[in-house]
Amino acid sequence: MLSLAATVPTRGFDVELNVAEGRTLALLGPNGAGKSTALGLVAGTLRPHDGHVTLDGRALVRADGGRPRAWVPPHARQVALLAQEALLFPHLTVRHNVAFGPRSQGTGRRAAAAAADRWLDRVGLTALADRRPATLSGGQAQRVALARALAAEPRVLLLDEPMAALDVDVAPALRQTLRHLLADRTAVITTHDVLDALLLADEIAVIDGGRVVERGTTAQVLTRPRSTFAARIAGLNLLVGSWTGDGVRTPAGEVAHGHAHAEGTDPGIAAGTAMTAVFRPSAVSIYLDERHGSPRNTFRGTVRTLEPRGDLVRVRTDHLAADVTPGAVAELGLVPGTDVWLSVKAAEVDVYPA
Numbered sequence: 584m585l586s587l588a589a590t591v592p593t594r595g596f597d598v599e600l601n602v603a604e605g606r607t608l609a610l611l612g613p614n615g616a617g618k619s620t621a622l623g624l625v626a627g628t629l630r631p632h633d634g635h636v637t638l639d640g641r642a643l644v645r646a647d648g649g650r651p652r653a654w655v656p657p658h659a660r661q662v663a664l665l666a667q668e669a670l671l672f673p674h675l676t677v678r679h680n681v682a683f684g685p686r687s688q689g690t691g692r693r694a695a696a697a698a699a700d701r702w703l704d705r706v707g708l709t710a711l712a713d714r715r716p717a718t719l720s721g722g723q724a725q726r727v728a729l730a731r732a733l734a735a736e737p738r739v740l741l742l743d744e745p746m747a748a749l750d751v752d753v754a755p756a757l758r759q760t761l762r763h764l765l766a767d768r769t770a771v772i773t774t775h776d777v778l779d780a781l782l783l784a785d786e787i788a789v790i791d792g793g794r795v796v797e798r799g800t801t802a803q804v805l806t807r808p809r810s811t812f813a814a815r816i817a818g819l820n821l822l823v824g825s826w827t828g829d830g831v832r833t834p835a836g837e838v839a840h841g842h843a844h845a846e847g848t849d850p851g852i853a854a855g856t857a858m859t860a861v862f863r864p865s866a867v868s869i870y871l872d873e874r875h876g877s878p879r880n881t882f883r884g885t886v887r888t889l890e891p892r893g894d895l896v897r898v899r900t901d902h903l904a905a906d907v908t909p910g911a912v913a914e915l916g917l918v919p920g921t922d923v924w925l926s927v928k929a930a931e932v933d934v935y936p937a
């Protein structure tokens with residue numbers, strides 16, 4: 584079990600996280616949320632002001648009001664950090680770069696070379712063992728860095744947006760490799776990409792403003808997001824408000840009628856209970872005038888952005904999104920600034936406790 588409970592006041596950071604043995608946790612959140620800070624505390628590139636990081640009960644660091652109480656230096660933590668950039672040694676071959684991992688842990692030269700070959704095989708790079716980093720593509724270099732990190736047999740693998748610097752067409756293959764290598768491994772991955780979370784992580788913690796604002800299994804967070812950030816990356820619409828009996832009324836006075844899912848065994852939800860209405864952009868239609876009649880929900884909005892999304896267009900207003908056809912965009916004359924009505928059937932709206 585990896586356990587972090589630490590504050591870094593200069594960064595407004597105050598986070599508690601646990602990762603059980605063999606599980607992968609994805610840290611999601613906007614820029615500056617504190618994701619890299621969390622990784623730095625675990626890796627040992629950063630010290631907490633208060634709190635601790637423990638691995639199976641052993642303190643890697645402990646501090647009390649800025650005073651260090653325990654400190655294991657980064658190289659002795661059995662924690663490996665894979666950064667966005669591969670950071671390979673340019674003068675060493677691929678094999679020697681990977682062998683550096685176990686060598687730095689005190690493994691003998693021959694055993695380290697054998698480990699390097701084993702890991703190069705696992706990341707699919709055996710053929711490139713004698714090459715130098717300058718001759719590799721970005722994706723290949725990142726695979727070498729991954730092999731080097733894992734060849735040191737770390738207890739915890741940290742990945743800081745490992746696909747962010749790669750071309751979109753190489754990212755899927757590396758993601759597949761990671762999927763195999765992260766299974767049953769204790770790992771923390773920071774990402775902006777919902778696919779990474781979906782394919783690589785067992786659990787998600789959403790960090791915003793230096794705090795954990797949402798935590799759950801990947802399925803829970805992506806299908807029932809409670810924070811605006813999680814909903815946005817999951818691509819879902821989210822309206823938070825209070826339960827009226829058959830819908831959610833937001834503080835702005837909008838009402839989303841939908842089907843409520845109560846937690847536990849209690850089927851009754853008291854009026855006024857904080858609830859969240861969730862619905863997909865693909866379930867939303869756009870009109871230039873208000874459509875009446877149940878079972879539709881309608882919301883007023885002004886188009887802010889239009890983005891291509893597959894063969895549809897994602898139209899965003901200030902707080903909602905709709906996926907419509909290019910034909911509909913043309914017919915309605917949608918441009919940023921167009922006032923619209925967004926409509927969704929109550930049957931398409933799921934309501935969860937907020």
Ligand SMILES: Nc1ncnc2c1ncn2[C@@H]1O[C@H](COP(=O)(O)OP(=O)(O)OP(=O)(O)O)[C@@H](O)[C@H]1O
Nearest residue numbers: 593594595612613614615616617618619620621773
């Ligand atoms: N080296 C630093 N010195 C001081 N403050 C920093 C430093 N690095 C980051 N910060 C601050 O700490 C806070 C958290 O930043 P952090 O880099 O952990 O966020 P992040 O979630 O990883 O963001 P991103 O997605 O942009 O990488 C921010 O307010 C940031 O400005």
